[in-house]
Amino acid sequence: MLGYPYDRAANLQPSRFTIVATSDAARPDGAPRTTASELDDALLAAGRRAVERHGVARATLERIAEEAGLSRVTLYRRGVTREAVLSALAGGIFDDHRRALWPALTARGTGAERLRRALAALCDVGEENLGVLLALGERVGAGLGEPPAAGESAARQAFAEPLERLLRDGAADGSLRETDPRETATALLNLTTWTYVHLRGGSRWSARRARRATLELAVRGVAATAEAAPGGLGTAARR
Secondary structure, three states: OOOOOHHHHOOOOOOOOOOOOOOHHHOOOOOOOOOHHHOOHHHHHHHHHHHHHHOOOOOOHHHHHHHHOOOHHHHHHOOOOHHHHHHHHHHHHHHHHHHHHHHHHHOOOOHHHHHHHHHHHHHHHHHHOHHHHHHOHHHHHHHHOOOOOOOOOHHHHHHHHHHHHHHHHHHHHOOEOOOOHHHHHHHHHHHHHHHHHHHHHOOOOOHHHHHHHHHHHHHHOOEOOOOOOOOOOHHHHHO
């Protein structure tokens, strides 16, 4: 799940409302495609419920329509497809990740302290989207998998950039060890997201236990010393 190439999700745009906007001519039967405004919050919420209740394989357009209180024909006439809804759900999680990471950049403290804050925010995103992440793991994993290459779009750079900056800050102030910040940022993004999700959904750990274990593993892996790892990790964190 962690190694899916990013290109499989290259058409997932930053905004959940712009995932599948295309021209009317794209449909062979002449029916209009979904526009940005038609993938509204209510429809995405219906898609989320269908995925959480039935799993991604059985989240058919008919079940999405039922959750939305509409008929499958109505969605078809609007140009809404199952693929569009699933892609929009994955794109919404990407948006949540980006929003969660940015506050740590302007917070006070060492690089290690702010990195822990950012990774804790990723755990919060995992908790809020637990059912969808478990169901859409491959789709979301594709978007978080490969480090963005230099010169790529701002949307792709945005996934790793906040963590990269925190890793550089921590290396500069001595609270984090020197690493390849681009590669390490991608590794931390995946380690934190999927470790937390699977401890919660697969191992049935409590949110507190999963969060504590995930952060200890992630932060200690890049801390300059055990003493530099913030947050009362280790023995003290288990009390």
